[in-house]
Amino acid sequence: MNAFASLHAYTDWGLLVLRLTLGATFIAHGKMKWGMWKMKPSDKLPAPMLGILRLLSICEPLGGIAVIVGFLTQLAGLGLAIVMLGALDYKIRTAKAPYMVTEKVGWEFELGLLAAALVLLCTGAGAFGLDRALFNL
Numbered sequence: 716m717n718a719f720a721s722l723h724a725y726t727d728w729g730l731l732v733l734r735l736t737l738g739a740t741f742i743a744h745g746k747m748k749w750g751m752w753k754m755k756p757s758d759k760l761p762a763p764m765l766g767i768l769r770l771l772s773i774c775e776p777l778g779g780i781a782v783i784v785g786f787l788t789q790l791a792g793l794g795l796a797i798v799m800l801g802a803l804d805y806k807i808r809t810a811k812a813p814y815m816v817t818e819k820v821g822w823e824f825e826l827g828l829l830a831a832a833l834v835l836l837c838t839g840a841g842a843f844g845l846d847r848a849l850f851n852l
Contacts (some may be wrong), residue, residue: 730834730841737831738783741795745775771798782835785844789852792835799829 751769756762775798806822807814815821827844839852846852 727841727843731836731843733748733831733834734782734785734788734840736793737774737828737835738779738781740828741779741782741798743774745772745777745779748772748775761839763767767801774798782840784842786849788844789847790838792832792837796829796832796836799832803829 780794802825815823839847
């Protein structure tokens with residue numbers, strides 16, 4: 716068990732890896748929504764949903780950049796967690812998606828992103844972030 720206890724010395728490195736992967740994921744997914752700005756509302760994509768997707772095309776990349784550089788990490792973690800709660804609500808209640816299946820998209824991915832965002836909300840950026848340099852957090 717001492718081998719596992721010694722890994723606590725690498726917590727800041729683990730948080731850095733978490734921040735980099737979570738941030739890159741949100742930047743990529745937000746960037747995928749940029750095409751929504753050219754779309755018109757339709758029966759398949761009504762105006763309120765299109766508006767939400769357009770807002771997410773801005774918020775997701777900004778949140779992703781914030782967690783990558785470790786700036787206002789806990790606030791960004793909260794915002795990204797809220798985004799993922801909305802995504803989970805849509806997948807579970809509206810799309811009626813199962814947790815995980817091989818032939819369709821489930822909601823296990825969204826749950827994992829929510830968990831990662833909550834970790835950052837609770838822990839902050841760690842030693843390798845702007846929060847430490849600017850705010851001593």
